C-alpha cells in the first residue's frame with residue numbers, strides 16, 4: 401500500500417517530455433532525473449517529494465521505448481503512476497523495472513492535482529483521501545505481480561534460472 | 563475461434579497450438595536488438611543476471627545509430643561501452659560507423675529478419691519488420707537484457723485490428739500518406755495494445771519500402787506491432803537479402819478483430835501531421851500557408867532508396883528556397899551508395915541540400931539539424947512531439963519525402979504537384 405500527494409498531467413504524455421532525448425548521451429539515471437518532465441513542467445523536479453503519486457490521462461508514456469522514462473520517474477521519488485491508459489512499451493518497462501503503475505480511467509479523471517491518494521497495486525483499489533472516494537483499478541495479473549514482487553524482470557529471470 | 567497472423571506466430575514461438583488475446587506467454591526470440599541509447603542500460607542489467615554469454619551470438623544485433631558518428635564525449639563513451647561488450651560477447655551483428663545505418667533500415671537489408679520471426683528491439687520502431695510478415699515489437703532495455711540472456715520474452719497476446727487495403731496509390735502519394743491517414747483516423751492510441759494487420763488486394767500494389775514505412779509507424783497509433791500478409795514481393799525481398807528460412811502465417815478465416823478498416827488507396831491525398839501529435843493530420847489541400855525553416859528527409863521511416871528517388875525527382879533542376887536548410891539522410895551505407903550510383907546525391911547537392919552520413923541525428927533532436935525556438939521543420943520522420951527535434955518551442959510537421967522535397971523548393975508546406983507540373 402502506498403500513500404502520497406498527487407501531481408497531475410493530461411493525455412498523451414510522451415517519453416520525449418518525460419525525458420528529452422537530447423540528454424540521453426548518458427544512461428546515468430540520477431543525472432537524467434534532474435530533467436524529468438522538463439519540457440512540460442519545469443517545476444516538477446522542484447516540487448516532487450518522495451512518495452508522491454503521478455496521475456495522468458490516456459496513453460501515458462507514448463513514444464520511444466526508452467526505459468529511462470519510467471526510471472527517471474521512479475528516481476525522482478514518484479511511488480506510483482495512475483493513468484487512464486498506458487502506452488504499451490511504457491507499461492512493460494514500468495513493470496520490468498519495478499515502477500508501480502495502475503490503469504483506472506475513473507480515478508484518472510476524478511483525482512485532482514494536490515489530492516491525497518492511497519493505492520493498493522495488488523487489489524487495484526485506489527482511495528482518494530481528500531475526496532473520500534474509492535475507485536477500482538485493474539490489478540496486475542499474477543505473472544506481473546511476480547515480476548513486481550521479485551523487484552523487476554532481472555531478479556525474476558535470475559530466480560527462475562537458479 | 564481462429565487466430566490472427568500475430569497470434570499464430572506467437573503461438574508457434576511459445577510452443578503452443580493455440581493462444582488467445584490477453585493470454586500471457588513466454589516466446590522464443592529470433593532476434594534481440596539494441597541501439598546506442600538503450601544498449602548501455604541493457605548491458606548493465608544483463609550483467610546483473612549473471613550469465614556469461616548471450617543466448618546466441620548470431621541472434622543479437624547492436625547498432626549504434628542515434629548519437630553516431632559520436633556527437634560528443636558522453637556519446638563516445640556510451641558507444642565505447644557497447645563496442646567492448648559486443649567484442650567481449652562476440653556479437654556477430656554489431657555495426658559500426660562506416661558499415662552501419664539506422665537500425666530499422668539496416669536489419670532487414672542485412673537479412674536478419676524474415677517472415678514468421680519473433681523479434682524484440684529496445685527501440686520502439688522495431689515494429690518496422692512487420693512489413694516482412696514477422697512479429698516484431700519495441701521493448702525496453704530490461705527486456706533486451708533478459709532477451710540476450712535467455713532468448714525469450716514475455717508477451718500479452720494482442721487483439722488485432724484488420725486493415726483491408728484496396729486499389730493502388732495515386733501519383734505522389736506513398737506509404738507515409740497511408741499511415742498518416744490511418745493515424746489521423748484512429749488516433750495515437752487508436753490501436754493501443756493491438757496488432758495492426760494489413761491485408762487485401764491493395765497490399766500487392768505497395769512496394770516493400772512503402773510497407774516498411776507503414777509498419778514503422780504502428781507505434782504512433784499505440785500498436786504493439788503492424789504486420790503485412792506475405793506475398794510475392796515479400797518473398798522476393800527475403801530471397802534477395804537473406805539466407806534464413808522463413809515461415810508464412812495467414813490469419814484464419816474466423817480470426818477475431820476489434821475492428822475492420824477498409825481503405826481505398828486510390829482516394830488518398832498527400833497528408834501532413836501538424837504539431838504536436840502524429841494524429842493531427844490534414845491533407846495537403848487543407849494545409850494553408852505554413853512557411854518553414856528546415857526540411858529533413860530520411861530516418862527509419864523514410865530514408866530508403868525509393869524515398870530518395872522521389873525526393874530527387876522533385877528537386878531535380880530546382881533549387882532549395884533560400885533560407886530553408888534541407889538535410890537529406892540516406893538510412894544506410896548501402897542506400898547511400900545506391901543513391902550515389904543513381905546520381906541522386908548530385909541532384910540533392912546541386913539543389914542546395916546537405917547530404918549526411920546515415921544517423922538518427924535530427925529525428926530525435928540529437929544532433930545534425932536541431933531546431934531553435936520558434937523554428938519549423940517539415941520532416942519525413944515519425945514523431946512531432948514537443949521538443950522532438952530541438953527547442954520545446956519548435957515545431958515538426960510530418961510528411962512524405964515528396965511533400966518534404968516540394969516544401970524545400972517553395973519554402974512552405976507544399977504539394978509536389980505545385981513544383982513538378
Ligand code: SF4
Pocket residue numbers: 627628664665666685687861862863921922925926943944
Ligand atoms: S530514425 Fe528516429 S525514429 Fe528511427 S530509430 Fe532513429 S531516432 Fe528512432
